[in-house]
Amino acid sequence: xxxxxxxxxxxxxxxxxxxxxxxxxxxxxxxxxxxxxxxxxxxxxxxxxxxxxxxxxxxxxxxxxxxxxxxxxxxxxxxxxxxxxxxxxxxxxxxxxxxxxxxxxxxxxxxxxxxxxxxxxxxxxxxxxxxxxxxxxxxxxxxxxxxxxxxxxxxxxxxxxxxxxxxxxxxxxxxxxxxxxxxxxxxxxxxxxxxxxxxxxxxxxxxxxxxxxxxxxxxxxxxxxxxxxxxxxxxxxxxxxxxxxxxxxxxxxxxxxxxxxxxxxxxxxxxxxxxxxxxxxxxxxxxxxxxxxxxxxxxxxxxxxxxxxxxxxxxxxxxxxxxxxxxxxxxxxxxxxxxxxxxxxxxxxxxxxxxxxxxxxxxxxxxxxxxxxxxxxxxxxxxxxxxxxxxxxxxxxx
Amino acid sequence: xxxxxxxxxxxxxxxxxxxxxxxxxxxxxxxxxxxxxxxxxxxxxxxxxxxxxxxxxxxxxxxxxxxxxxxxxxxxxxxxxxxxxxxxxxxxxxxxxxxxxxxxxxxxxxxxxxxxxxxxxxx
Numbered sequence: 001x002x003x004x005x006x007x008x009x010x011x012x013x014x015x016x017x018x019x020x021x022x023x024x025x026x027x028x029x030x031x032x033x034x035x036x037x038x039x040x041x042x043x044x045x046x047x048x049x050x051x052x053x054x055x056x057x058x059x060x061x062x063x064x065x066x067x068x069x070x071x072x073x074x075x076x077x078x079x080x081x082x083x084x085x086x087x088x089x090x091x092x093x094x095x096x097x098x099x100x101x102x103x104x105x106x107x108x109x110x111x112x113x114x115x116x117x118x119x120x121x122x123x124x125x126x127x128x129x130x131x132x133x134x135x136x137x138x139x140x141x142x143x144x145x146x147x148x149x150x151x152x153x154x155x156x157x158x159x160x161x162x163x164x165x166x167x168x169x170x171x172x173x174x175x176x177x178x179x180x181x182x183x184x185x186x187x188x189x190x191x192x193x194x195x196x197x198x199x200x201x202x203x204x205x206x207x208x209x210x211x212x213x214x215x216x217x218x219x220x221x222x223x224x225x226x227x228x229x230x231x232x233x234x235x236x237x238x239x240x241x242x243x244x245x246x247x248x249x250x251x252x253x254x255x256x257x258x259x260x261x262x263x264x265x266x267x268x269x270x271x272x273x274x275x276x277x278x279x280x281x282x283x284x285x286x287x288x289x290x291x292x293x294x295x296x297x298x299x300x301x302x303x304x305x306x307x308x309x310x311x312x313x314x315x316x317x318x319x320x321x322x323x324x325x326x327x328x329x330x331x332x333x334x335x336x337x338x339x340x341x342x343x344x345x346x347x348x349x350x351x352x353x354x355x356x357x358x359x360x361x362x363x364x365x366x367x368x369x370x371x372x373x374x375x376x377x378x379x380x381x382x383x384x385x386x387x388x389x390x391x392x393x394x395x396x397x398x
Numbered sequence: 399x400x401x402x403x404x405x406x407x408x409x410x411x412x413x414x415x416x417x418x419x420x421x422x423x424x425x426x427x428x429x430x431x432x433x434x435x436x437x438x439x440x441x442x443x444x445x446x447x448x449x450x451x452x453x454x455x456x457x458x459x460x461x462x463x464x465x466x467x468x469x470x471x472x473x474x475x476x477x478x479x480x481x482x483x484x485x486x487x488x489x490x491x492x493x494x495x496x497x498x499x500x501x502x503x504x505x506x507x508x509x510x511x512x513x514x515x516x517x518x519x520x521x
Contacts, residue, residue, distance in 0.1 A: 111485050112485065113483075113484070113485055114438075117438075135483070136400070136483075136515065137400075137441055137483045138441060138442070141438050141439070141440060141441055141483060142438065143438070144435060144436060144437065144438035144440075145437070145438025145439075146438070147438075148436060148437055148438055381399075381511045381512070381513050382513075383513060383514055386513075
């Protein structure tokens, strides 16, 4: 078996084995350490010695031994009752605890940054070094963050929480954050870090496979697939941003669009309409348009209106203003934007400035548009976006 | 999100502090560093030597011209910085408020988002 194939295998089984260990023993922190060591042992041994007949049983045995060793040395140190019996024979897990593990990693006692890091490590099976690279921080910083997160979970009990709808909401938000971090880095020169987006899709698939009837999960997966399908057309070869209406739609990943459209449709069939199915429906409407000019803006506007009602958020209003401007003209869009001026969350936000600049340009007010593009360029922390906004401003000065 | 928390020092203000006050600042920085290291928010930190040790380099034509002393003609100079990766701007501001300099009149603590970074961060 090739090394990438072994890696895939490990990333598939590691969360299952870790989940089973935590279910059996609690002690998430110790189990996670033991699991990391078992995965490391497999990475060293399997390429040379071959993959064992039952990789899951092998990992369970090795991780359990490490766990027992840890507890033994702790016992020797502290002379107290062990929570894990050294005699317990390792067993092959027969239940799938991947979801429970995901719920534990997205513990509400953690900050979103810690939830994402821990999820990528314990469920995604990424190493601390890989996670650190993806988030552009030193490994020591990420190691400290993960270790702090594990301490917090230990303090909060360390074992599986009862799953509930609130917990799932947090999990989906964390997956969404991972995807966004991969798709548009919040700062820096690299516009997308494809690996994180792909990892978020993989993890969301994993949740979807276990909760196929949950419309929010289905909607989130659809949203990710439809957004990610545009990845190759989002930037030029030199790394410049290409806005949606100028993207080469023949370059969109057709297989992903087809799958995303089907999932979006399925997610809308549910009784309660949640935010992810609605966002998926908006992405599907864009994906469905053969050309930018052929976009069904009325439908998009209607979907944003519903979204605004069930999950009010100035960003949603901002996006609705774009759709409204396409239907009723730039003045209508600008009037809607004006309602956001008093919102502290949007004051000086580069998205508000850049959308206003765009609508001012369309209304023919070139001087005001130029000024707004310049201010938006100063307000963004993304180099690619700054270059894009500055080029828009330059175009107006001519 | 990554932020640079920069420390703007006024040598005259620092010189006027008592030994106890200086020691308290040092302890405060030590505690702050431990805290953000443990939380996984510190990327790196640096303290700079006295501004009198600075040199300004400019190239006019072919030859570089080196002038001793700091570039800015100001009372305050960059004294050092903390590069952090934290949840959001609000958290960065909360971190800045924990730095002892923030409580001293005449010393400045500034928070600014990072736009681009490169290099070996583990070095």
